[in-house]
Amino acid sequence: MESSTDPIPPMKYYGPTDAFGFGQIAEIWQNRELLYSFFLRDLLIRYRQVLVGVMWVLLQPLMGMFIFMGLFFVLGTKAGSSGIAYAPIVLTGMLCWQLVSSSFRDATGSLVNYRHVVTKIYFPRMLLPLASLLCAVFDLAIGSLLLLPICWITGTAIYWSTIWLAVPIMLWLVLFCAGCIAWLSALNAHYRDVGYALPFILQLGMFVSPVVYDTQRVATLLTERWLWLYEANPIATCIGLLRWALLGTTAPSVPGMVAAALATIAICISGLAWFQHADQQLADRI
């Protein structure tokens, strides 16, 4: 049905290259439909043969919340010092942390688990870890619906005037995760050690980020001089910012936010460069 009068597509050449380019991003955009297909696939598969289905998205942060509420109740210590009920504090932390941990976990294995396809068909490889990230974002979006009832039950006031800021703050965290998973997924394809080390890294990450406690606790410990170093961790800053926007806690310090922003940019650019480099030997080495 195509006739020879159709415009002849241009000859596209490719070969070994080490020049860094943003071509990857353009290619991801051109293949957004495939990204959506991968995302849909991941989502569908996750809840096949699962009894309560999508309820897990709500149950996971809730269970996390109850576990830490119970833990701090038993220990008799207060995790927060801001005078706000602990439940919404830990829930915001849990939601953010779930984005980080589940995207890291799923994305790290994404290339390796799909190697039978990666070694047989070409498509921008970055789509696989990104699809895992999209799934985690989907979970976050559903899970954040829990915040309203939890705040209402605990009688916590929500700062409606700044609530819209939650979206750009979460986008920041998503961007940081994207940079990290570019590193992790391609590294894991070359060195499976990453997959083994990841649980420990995540465990550590959960405690160095204010997931189950309040940044104020760290602030008093570290003094202002060193706080920026703690907040250079974009996860810490994003959680702090989210609590500030939703619940009105103290915002992270300005030097801390600057450090976190720089860290995010560094991770994203180096992640892209590394992924492009690793991609060229991917099918040989995976």
Next chain:
Amino acid sequence: MSHDSIHLVNVSKRFRLGASNEYGRLTEAIATGVRRWFYPSPKTTDLATRDSFSQRIEDGWFWALQDIEFSVPAGDIVGIVGRNGAGKSTLLKILSRIVTPTQGRVGVRGRVGSLLEVGTGFHPELTGRENVFLNGAILGMPRYEIKRRFDEIVAFAEVESFLDTPVKRYSSGMAVRLAFAVAAHLEPDVLIIDEVLSVGDQAFQRKCMGKASQLGDQGRTILIVSHNLAAVANLCRRAILLQDGKLVADGSPDKIIDRYLSDMRSGDGQRQWPDDDTAPASKEARLLAVSVYGNGQTEPVGEVDIDEDIVVAIEYRVLTEDATLCVQIQIKDETGAYVFWSANAPSMNHAPDPWYGRPYPVGTYRSECRIPANFLNDTRYFISVSIGSEVGNASLKQEAALSFLVHDTGAMRQEYTGSWIGPVIRPRLDWRTTKNA
């Protein structure tokens, strides 16, 4: 259609050989590639082959392809032939962008669809319908196009009633049909096919061939790797012969296939592995030689008469004291059809092999297997050898160690002189007719 659709400039690809930080799959793949390298080749050219092989290895790197340069005009159907390990699959992977070449540039015009393995991209948990969309997307088809062609795809694959069943409950035939249907309907500008035409039943294979030539008529460029030489001859308008990672011939399919076959045929009935490092080996044993003899002859021969016994001799060195070993052979014909498998186990033997089940002291051994006269057909057969600790175990395996040709002497052609092409064996059997009372 005067413009080129594919253009390769000096393309080379090398792999790392057995480096310590490599993962199992690759090292295995290369190890088998290396072992397959000594695919049936005569003793005289064996040295030559080894030379070219050592040329391909340098400092732990292995050149899978060297300086490949050709272009394909749009609308051409090109077959790529060559022995195992000649670099065919690597070439297709480079063309489909899965593997980045070490040197050179690859130019492709338009959308590329590659079918290097049918059903890649199918997820067992998803239904047929969901998989069509996912697989189509992976192959680069926009969603609206998949929707438009959905019914056509399903009809081609003949899986209408299983659309909402997870693919894990499909028979392998159904999955293959669906996968080919998706790929064939994706209308790429360049379609790359590796061996997939050899799957499915005869009727479906014919359907696939028909679809492929139809795509060719529409001006789409097709590249095919197949061991099914008949398919290459029928479908392709041009063929390329790869040897030792180099392009050695390019021309009409008939000419190329003739040359390829004559290269394959020049066997003299023996294959030796003089180099301990590259000989196929396991912990227990190392292969020394595989030879074929005619009945009562002492010199190995590459061609055997149909009416004489054929003796396959396997010589090997036992490396572990008191190892128990079982020697096994597999015979396949030229089309890859599996003819038979046999081992020196007592129940598969006319008279027990005295060494079977006994511990072997270190030393060299020779196991012989006698294939009866008037049993094989007049065609070429390939012998694969394996030696393991017990029947069915193949810790040492050499695929297609040697080939031999069976000659039709006319011994079974007193009454029938027509064609005997087709059946993989031509046994002389017991026939007896009685008249019922």
